Amino acid sequence: MWGQSVVVENRGGAGGNIGADVVAKSAPDGYTLLMTSGSIFTVNPHMYPKMPFDAKKDFIAVTNVASGPQVVTVNPSIPAKTLKEFIAYAKSQPGKLNFGSAGIGSQVHMAGESFIDAAGIDLVHVPYKGEAASYPDLVTGALQLVVGNIAAVAPYVANGRLRALAVTSKTRSPLLPNVPTAAENGLPGFENTGWFGFMVPAGTPQAIVDKIHRDTVKALQNTEMKARLFVAGMNPVGNSPAEFAAAIDKESAHWAKVVERRKLKAN
Numbered sequence: 001m002w003g004q005s006v007v008v009e010n011r012g013g014a015g016g017n018i019g020a021d022v023v024a025k026s027a028p029d030g031y032t033l034l035m036t037s038g039s040i041f042t043v044n045p046h047m048y049p050k051m052p053f054d055a056k057k058d059f060i061a062v063t064n065v066a067s068g069p070q071v072v073t074v075n076p077s078i079p080a081k082t083l084k085e086f087i088a089y090a091k092s093q094p095g096k097l098n099f100g101s102a103g104i105g106s107q108v109h110m111a112g113e114s115f116i117d118a119a120g121i122d123l124v125h126v127p128y129k130g131e132a133a134s135y136p137d138l139v140t141g142a143l144q145l146v147v148g149n150i151a152a153v154a155p156y157v158a159n160g161r162l163r164a165l166a167v168t169s170k171t172r173s174p175l176l177p178n179v180p181t182a183a184e185n186g187l188p189g190f191e192n193t194g195w196f197g198f199m200v201p202a203g204t205p206q207a208i209v210d211k212i213h214r215d216t217v218k219a220l221q222n223t224e225m226k227a228r229l230f231v232a233g234m235n236p237v238g239n240s241p242a243e244f245a246a247a248i249d250k251e252s253a254h255w256a257k258v259v260e261r262r263k264l265k266a267n
Contacts, residue, residue, distance in 0.1 A: 069169035084186035100134030150233030
């Protein structure tokens with residue numbers, strides 16, 4: 001639609017803060033966008049003692065592009081066959097089970113913390129440099145649990161190397177239709193979804209924000225795009241800038257409480 005190439009520049013580190021800071025300090029002309037995960041704006045401000053940018057003042061929320069659930073996944077050697085049984089199992093040996101994540105403050109980490117907080121259990125966090133790196137240790141039994149993204153988990157579940165206990169969405173996922181929701185099996189009302197959305201630097205003209213939003217919504221209606229998101233376990237969103245900003249504020253308040261209760265921090 002835009003008739004020009006788009007360069008994707010991955011800037012890892014500090015839970016996404018490094019990449020976000022690059023965008024925060026870029027010219028507000030619409031030529032530098034941030035594809036952010038939710039944790040950068042809803043978790044990091046509560047976990048990092050000092051942020052390189054102001055999450056509310058240095059960005060304009062454009063739209064939530066896509067969201068999707070995580071899956072509570074365990075090593076098959078765990079005797080629990082259901083989420084309810086796992087919660088009871090974990091309560092019987094507090095502090096003795098390990099859960100892996102994609103790194104401190106990542107969406108996978110916070111999905112695990114949210115589950116632990118809601119279930120009232122005590123597990124030891126083991127951060128990895130990326131979600132994919134945690135699964136070999138989950139398969140071998142060095143880890144007992146990962147609350148991972150559905151597209152990453154599904155192949156392991158399909159071949160029996162891992163056991164999926166529950167998805168964290170309100171409804172079951174078509175990628176794992178036989179796996180119940182957490183709310184169905186031991187945690188009424190529990191929901192946790194990850195998301196990815198577009199942000200632009202503060203000061204970007206409203207006409208440019210509107211164009212990026214409008215064209216993103218149009219792209220999300222494309223059949224091929226929907227199919228690619230489906231395979232990744234994601235659902236297209238495309239909400240308005242105001243709706244996106246309001247959702248971030250609401251989610252941020254939720255994570256502030258979880259971070260405080262779980263005594264989480266990042267250096």
